[in-house]
Amino acid sequence: MTNSVFSKILVCVEDSLCSNKALLRSCELAKKSNSKLSLIYVVDKPPLVKGLGLGLIDRGEFVKMFKDYGKNALKKASKIAEKNGLKAETVMKEGNIANEIIKFAKKEKIDLIAIGSRGLSRIPRFVLGSISDKIANYAPCAVLIVK
Numbered sequence: 002m003t004n005s006v007f008s009k010i011l012v013c014v015e016d017s018l019c020s021n022k023a024l025l026r027s028c029e030l031a032k033k034s035n036s037k038l039s040l041i042y043v044v045d046k047p048p049l050v051k052g053l054g055l056g057l058i059d060r061g062e063f064v065k066m067f068k069d070y071g072k073n074a075l076k077k078a079s080k081i082a083e084k085n086g087l088k089a090e091t092v093m094k095e096g097n098i099a100n101e102i103i104k105f106a107k108k109e110k111i112d113l114i115a116i117g118s119r120g121l122s123r124i125p126r127f128v129l130g131s132i133s134d135k136i137a138n139y140a141p142c143a144v145l146i147v148k
Contacts, residue, residue: 019117
């Protein structure tokens with residue numbers, strides 16, 4: 002490693018336009034500073050599936066659907082990192098999105114968290130905004146929010 006400010010970069014992955022921009026920017030930073038790159042996807046366990054307009058769906062099926070989506074998103078992000086000459090560690094967690102990202106960043110002594118400002122899901126913008134706000138306010142390191 003170099004004497005760079007960022008030796009460990011964590012990218013929050015969800016396969017959205019903003020998330021992919023955050024990944025590309027992180028790849029640039031990682032290459033310049035010879036940083037370790039980690040990619041994380043968090044499966045948020047829904048409190049009420051019925052209230053999401055999906056009708057009655059088994060909670061386990063719902064979580065499995067998002068785990069499958071997360072695996073694919075991590076795979077795509079890993080390929081993007083490889084195309085940029087980087088090998089990235091991939092991590093999937095379950096729980097509150099912001100809390101799991103912050104917890105991982107603390108445990109792994111991450112120097113920079115990169116996250117997209119908006120997601121592609123139908124979750125209202127105020128919910129996604131609260132995720133990036135919570136990460137920005139409570140992360141143990143610098144946070145890069147990419148539009």
